[in-house]
Amino acid sequence: xxxxxxxxxxxxxxxxxxxxxxxxxxxxxxxxxxxxxxxxxxxxxxxxxxxxxxxxxxxxxxxxxxxxxxxxxxxxxxxxxxxxxxxxxxxxxxxxxxxxxxxxxxxxxxxxxxxxxxxxxxxxxxxxxxxxxxxxxxxxxxxxxxxxxxxxxxxxxxxxxxxxxxxxxxxxxxxxxxxxxxxxxxxxxxxxxxxxxxxxxxxxxxxxxxxxxxxxxxxxxxxxxxxxxxxxxxxxxxxxxxxxxxxxxxxxxxxxxxxxxxxxxxxxxxxxxxxxxxxxxxxxxxxxxxxxxxxxxxxxxxxxxxxxxxxxxxxxxxxxxxxxxxxxxxxxxxxxxxxxxxxxxxxxxxxxxxxxxxxxxxxxxxxxxxxxxxxxxxxxxxxxxxxxxxxxxxxxxxxxxxxxxxxxx
Amino acid sequence: xxxxxxxxxxxxxxxxxxxxxxxxxxxxxxxxxxxxxxxxxxxxxxxxxxxxxxxxxxxxxxxxxxxxxxxxxxxxxxxxxxxxxxxxxxxxxxxxxxxxxxxxxxxxxxxxxxxxxxxxxxxxxxxxxxxxxxxxxxxxxxxxxxx
Ligand SMILES: Cc1ncc(COP(=O)(O)O)c(C=O)c1O
Numbered sequence: 001x002x003x004x005x006x007x008x009x010x011x012x013x014x015x016x017x018x019x020x021x022x023x024x025x026x027x028x029x030x031x032x033x034x035x036x037x038x039x040x041x042x043x044x045x046x047x048x049x050x051x052x053x054x055x056x057x058x059x060x061x062x063x064x065x066x067x068x069x070x071x072x073x074x075x076x077x078x079x080x081x082x083x084x085x086x087x088x089x090x091x092x093x094x095x096x097x098x099x100x101x102x103x104x105x106x107x108x109x110x111x112x113x114x115x116x117x118x119x120x121x122x123x124x125x126x127x128x129x130x131x132x133x134x135x136x137x138x139x140x141x142x143x144x145x146x147x148x149x150x151x152x153x154x155x156x157x158x159x160x161x162x163x164x165x166x167x168x169x170x171x172x173x174x175x176x177x178x179x180x181x182x183x184x185x186x187x188x189x190x191x192x193x194x195x196x197x198x199x200x201x202x203x204x205x206x207x208x209x210x211x212x213x214x215x216x217x218x219x220x221x222x223x224x225x226x227x228x229x230x231x232x233x234x235x236x237x238x239x240x241x242x243x244x245x246x247x248x249x250x251x252x253x254x255x256x257x258x259x260x261x262x263x264x265x266x267x268x269x270x271x272x273x274x275x276x277x278x279x280x281x282x283x284x285x286x287x288x289x290x291x292x293x294x295x296x297x298x299x300x301x302x303x304x305x306x307x308x309x310x311x312x313x314x315x316x317x318x319x320x321x322x323x324x325x326x327x328x329x330x331x332x333x334x335x336x337x338x339x340x341x342x343x344x345x346x347x348x349x350x351x352x353x354x355x356x357x358x359x360x361x362x363x364x365x366x367x368x369x370x371x372x373x374x375x376x377x378x379x380x381x382x383x384x385x386x387x388x389x390x391x392x393x394x395x396x397x398x399x400x401x402x403x404x405x406x407x408x409x
Numbered sequence: 410x411x412x413x414x415x416x417x418x419x420x421x422x423x424x425x426x427x428x429x430x431x432x433x434x435x436x437x438x439x440x441x442x443x444x445x446x447x448x449x450x451x452x453x454x455x456x457x458x459x460x461x462x463x464x465x466x467x468x469x470x471x472x473x474x475x476x477x478x479x480x481x482x483x484x485x486x487x488x489x490x491x492x493x494x495x496x497x498x499x500x501x502x503x504x505x506x507x508x509x510x511x512x513x514x515x516x517x518x519x520x521x522x523x524x525x526x527x528x529x530x531x532x533x534x535x536x537x538x539x540x541x542x543x544x545x546x547x548x549x550x551x552x553x554x555x556x
Contacts, residue, residue, distance in 0.1 A: 118458060152530070240505055273485065278512060279471075341474065343474035343475055344447070344448055344474070345449075345474035345475075345476070345532070345535060346416075346474050346475045346476070349412070349529060349531075350412055353411070353412055361446060361448060362447060362448035362449040366448055369448065375447065375448040375449050375450065375472045376447045376448055376449060404412060404416055404421075405416075405421065407418070
């Protein structure tokens with residue numbers, strides 16, 4: 001499928017904004033949904049609507065089969081073979097809260113928890129708060145001037161024998177990959193539990209869980225890969241999951257409830273209390289099918305071209321500075337930038353008037369922006385269906401923004 | 410919709426050359442407010458007269474977009490030397506206009522240029538930031554005094 005064929009699958013791309021064709025460069029925040037994903041949800045509600053794991057009747061069986069079938073799809077997508085290792089949550093944020101809450105009993109005063117400077121708040125605040133409440137040390141691994149993680153600092157942090165090390169596989173601001181497997185090995189050697197934020201990586205790379213090395217858990221949100229909002233996946237090693245206490249209590253997560261005690265359900269349901277987002281999970285299944293159909297290798301190729309074009313075109317803009325690696329390799333088409341003399345909010349408003357959707361703000365990564373002495377940046381985050389022509393629209397709108405703000409000088 | 414409604418000359422001019430920008434050495438009270446949307450912040454410092462009835466001096470600092478900087482600049486310009494009573498009234502009018510409960514005609518002078526922001530709902534927060542901060546600052550002073 002070429003970009004044009006792919007684009008036809010996303011109805012939202014036919015929207016017009018302020019009289020202009022929509023240029024959607026906010027994929028990092030959430031990805032457009034193809035017709036097949038929405039159809040899968042509609043089909044569930046129209047034909048199979050029933051609760052899962054409950055009833056003997058036909059609809060309940062169909063609902064359960066479709067819902068549980070998505071775990072098989074995940075196994076295929078990530079090259080694993082144990083469906084028990086996939087827990088559905090409401091998103092990356094929810095998964096990290098699950099992890100920080102269930103790991104809390106293991107953290108004691110004086111222990112160390114390690115994150116990095118480039119974390120999204122979802123993988124920062126839960127650990128910061130856990131450390132605060134336990135009087136544990138919260139160590140933030142810094143970046144080098146080329147925007148990559150400071151490996152020496154990471155090694156020094158591992159010498160502190162941390163209990164937990166949690167880092168992102170790809171920053172939602174900087175757009176490049178971290179060497180997950182290498183970092184995981186170092187962290188494991190130090191005896192740590194290793195957790196990975198995969199919210200961006202899953203949208204922009206082709207990999208198997210085994211490529212990530214000695215990690216204990218990998219979490220992401222369905223909506224970043226063209227699935228529905230409100231659905232998250234936590235993959236975690238079976239032994240690791242078994243070592244965790246349940247997170248939330250209630251229906252579905254039990255095997256037997258006595259008057260004074262309860263026996264927990266098996267994996268994965270032990271961590272899925274209450275009626276889940278059934279339609280959403282089924283929609284995620286359709287999103288995985290969609291990406292597989294386009295081909296993850298193809299996605300990578302299309303995005304690599306956008307990385308090259310994007311960097312080349314943005315470099316032409318005088319006064320524009322990209323916060324992130326200028327190398328093409330291991331990079332997604334996520335371009336965070338600052339423009340001399342024009343605040344990101346003003347850029348975003350002026351771009352919006354041209355139909356271009358970008359994000360202006362702190363991108364839920366205030367510790368990272370503080371490091372750059374910024375309170376906000378503008379971020380154009382592209383996806384495989386975007387085009388070089390759209391990049392040209394962006395560049396000319398940025399040039400125009402510069403003109404508006406240089407009036408009278 | 411063009412950008413002219415938002416980025417009027419007066420606004421761009423205040424942005425480029427903000428009035429009362431910096432730190433107020435003689436401040437008797439100060440407040441910092443964040444815009445959670447973008448992480449921007451504004452600090453407003455005031456020096457009230459001994460009877461708390463007049464804004465003798467006012468300065469602002471922080472980082473922000475053109476709208477929040479211009480808005481803070483216009484605000485400080487308008488209320489410097491004013492009575493606290495008039496200041497609070499102006500803040501109420503401005504908030505009313507921004508939130509669409511009051512006709513824009515009640516605003517006079519440079520502040521009128523900010524009425525275009527109403528066509529850009531996501532930017533209203535930017536325009537209100539310093540005004541909300543000053544309101545809270547004065548209210549805190551009044552509370553302290555009556556306590
Ligand atoms: C790297 C990263 N981590 C975590 C999140 C949080 O995801 P969600 O808001 O779906 O929980 C995001 C998305 O904003 C992200 O980009």
